[in-house]
Amino acid sequence: MSDSRKGKRPLVADRRYPKKATKKPVRKAPTKRRKAAPKKPQRNIFVRLFRWVMRLICWVTWRVGLTVTAAVALAVGYFWTTLPDVNELLDGRARGSVTLLDREGDRFAWRGDQFGGAVMADTVAPGLKNAVVATEDKRFYRHFGVSPRGVASAVRINLREGRGPLQGHGGSTITQQTAKLLCLGVEYEPSEWESEAAYVADCRRGSLQRKAKEAIYAMAMEAKYSKDEILSIYLNRAYMGGGAYGTEAAAQRYFGKSATDLNPSEGAMIAGLLTAPSRMAPTSNLQRSQERAATVLRLMGEQGYLSDAEVAKWQQTPANLSPAARRKAGGYFADWVMSTGPEFFTRNTTEDVIIRTTLDQRLQTAAEDALKEVFETKVREGSKAQAAIVVMSADGAVRAMVGGRETRVAGVFNRAIQAQRQTGSAFKPFVYAVALELGYSPLDFVDDEPLTLDIPGSGRWSPRNYTNTYSGRVTLTKALAESLNIPAVKVSESVGRDLVRRVATDFGIDGDMADGPALALGASESTLLDMTGAYAGILNGGSSVTPYGLIDLRLQGDDEPLMGTGGGIGERVIREQAARELIWMMEKVVSEGTGVRAQFGGREIAGKTGTTQAARDAWFVGFTADYVAGVWMGYDDNTPLTGVTGGGLPAEIWRETMLRIHEDVPARPLPLQVPERAKRQAAPAPAPQPAPRQKEVPRTTEGLIEMLVRDILGGGRSR
Structure with missing residues (x-):
């Protein structure tokens, strides 16, 4: 019997999960040993450390930012509370202005800080408003007072051009510029500053701390005012060159019109002044100002304020100065008038003052043109010789004044009123005025012959004639006409030097008179203005004259003047008959004597030449029935003139001046009196009559x- 279990598998429970197949490890070729990667725990430490640092930075930044924001907000809030109503900021001048009007009431000069009146951004001409925005701050209506893009761009440009980050371009907005004009709320107090210039320099400081404060103040303004209100402050306070503060003053100063009536070309020219007001002023260099205006017009086209056709149109028809600004006449005259008025209404005024003057701009231009023509045609090129001219009426009202060859100037040395020069033979009419006053006749005789006088303390003195010749027995009239020295000394010594000195002083020749007999030959000094005024006294019949240029002074907006003229005809010095006879004698100087070059137009002219010792000064002073004019010529350093006498170039300058002045003026006879003899x-001669029989x-x-x-x-x- 066989065993039934033989060859059978043992009873074993099946595995729930199949056993995974394992692969035999494959041997790899040996490779280079790589550096071992950091262990995972170490990597986590660095990451955590980095994250902690970043969280710390964020935590600090957030809190610092919050603190800074709070501080800025508080600072802005503080400045916000200090800002006044906008209307109080429109006129920020530390001093007032003086506007000078000519005899017709037209403006011809300005002094001080000119302010034409407040204007608002919504009422000025659009061409002006848009030009300012396009030029100064194209993002004006989009920022909050500070433009980070503008600052970054400015820093980049400065660094690229080799400057410091805050040097050169500032990137300031219009609001920041306005804050600077307001000096960040610090008002000018004369007692706290060395000068107004020091105050302005402090307001213009560009330090980092100042820039930060400026930005905060600008943001406060943005919170307090509207954009147009800020722009209005800027338009009223910005300096525009030529003494003009604000666009209204600039419009009146340069174009003779209001800022509301400017066309785009004129508005662009004013906007172009903001970068460099003094250098860009059209009265300084019109072409440069027009070129800058063309650039402003281009910017307006690029930003959509003007079409391409409009840009081309206004660039092709640039702005031009008004007739008054173009002439820039009467600088010497204006300076003189300012010096004659009270300082608190002229040089140191805190008010806006209007002064009406005697200036005739037609006559002023005539004098300037005459001087220029003579020096260009009859004076050698490169000559440093100077000249001055004064023209006035017989009552002393000054109609024109030229204080030097540079006529378009202001605030410089005025040779007509500041140069004390020896008068030479131009003084002689006052010697003969005394003689006529004492009863001498113009036809009385005096000997022109060698003369020697003993002068106590100085020894013997022998005057000589200019020609070193002697004429013998001559009339007083011929002695004056030929400017003979010896007869003038003899007459002066005869009538008395004290009397000559007193009459000359009474006629207005102010200054120390010579003590010796050389008094008669013009050894004393005087200004051209005083000499011309003294001759005006002769023309008006022998009464003294105080030259004047100020007719009245009033505050802007007032109808009643605060003061009137301080000059005119004064007391009588010599009799009218003596003055008329003297005019007759002086007419012979021009018609027959040393002043023949002054003749023009067949008019009756009276005058006198004057040449001092060594020809350091040359004069011609004379008059027609309508105007008196005086001319002086010489060197500022007293260098002798070469080949120049009073009857030469000064007489020709006088003739050219008066020829222009008397255009369309009817000829009138001089108020002279011919001596009976x-x-x-x-x-x-009467016809011969038969002798009486008796x-x-x-x-x-x-x-x-x-x-x-x-x-x-x-x-x-x-x-």
Whole structure:
């Protein structure tokens, strides 16, 4: 019997899960041993450390940012509370202005800080408003007072150009520039600052701390005011060159119109001044200002304010100055008028002042053109010689004044009023005025012959004539006409130097008079203005004259003047008859004597030449029936003139000036008086009449001799 279990598998329970097949490890070729990777626990430490540092930075940054934001908010809030009403910020000048009007009431000069009146951004000409925004801050209406993009761009440009990050371009917005104009709320107090310039320099500081404060102040302004209100402050306070503060003053100064009436070309020119007001001012360089305006117009086109056609149109028709601004006349005159008024209403005024003056702009231009023409045509090129001109009416009202060859200037040395120069023979009319006042006749005789005087303390003095010749017995009229020195000294010594000195002083020649006999020859010094005024006294009949240029002064907006003129005709110095006879003598100077070059147009002219010792000064002062004019020529350093006398170039400058002045002015005779003896000499000889029968011609020798002596003596007296 066989065993049934043989060859059978044992009874074993099946595995629930099949056994995975295992692969025999495959032997790999040996490789280079690589650096063991850091253990996992170490990697986790660095990650956790990095995350902790980042969380710390975020935690600190968040809290610092929150703190800074809170601090900025508090600072903005503080400045917000200090900002006044916008209307109080429109005029921020530390001093007032002076506007000078000519005799017709037209503006011709400005002094001080000119402010034409407040304007608002929504009332000025659109061309001006858009030009300012396009030039200064094209994102003005989109930022909150500070433009990070603008700052970053400015820093990049500065670094690229080799400057510091805050040097050069600032990236300031209009709001920041306005904050700077307000000096971040610090008002000017004269007692706290060395000068106004020091205050302005402090306001313009560009330190990092200052920039931060400026940004905060700008944000406070953005919170307090609207965009147009901020722009209005800027338009009213920005300096525009030429002493003009604000766009209204600039519009009036350069174009003679309001800022509301400007066209795009004029608005672009004013906007172009903001980068460099003094250098870009059209009164300084019109072409440069027009080129800058063309750039502004291009920017306006790029930003959509103007079409391409409009840009081309206004670039082709650039803005031009008004006639008054273009002439820029009367700078010397304006400076003189400012010096004659009270300082608290002129140089140091805190108000806006209007001064009406005697200036005639036509006459002023005539004098400037005459001086220019003579120096260009009759003076050697490169000459440093100077000249001055004063024109006035017989009452002392100054109509024109030129204080030097550079006529388009202001605030410089004025040779017409500041140069004290020896008068030379131009002083002689006052010597003869005394003689005529004492009863001398213009036809009285004086000997022109060698003369020597003993002067106590100085020794012997022998005056000589300019020609070093002698004319013998001459009339007072001929002595003056030919400017003979010895007769003038003799007359002065005869009538008394003290009297000559007093009459000259009463006529307005101010200054120390010479003590010796050289007084008669003009050894004393005077200004051209005083000499011209003294001659005006002769023309008006012998009364003193105080030259004046100020007619009245009033505050802007007032109708009643605060003060009137301080000059005009004063007290009588010599009799009217003596003055008229002196005019007759001075007319002979021009018609027959040393002043013949002053003749023009067949008019009656009276005057006197003057040349000082060594020709350091040359004068011609004279008048027609309408105007008195004086001309001085010389060097500032007293260098002698070469080949120039008073009857030469000064007389020609005088003639060219008066020729232009008298255009379309009817000729009038001078108020002169011809001496009776001169009338008799000029009268035609009467027809011979038969001798009366009752009188017989003496037949004796004694009778003939007696008649001859009588005729000779009578003839001598008639000459």
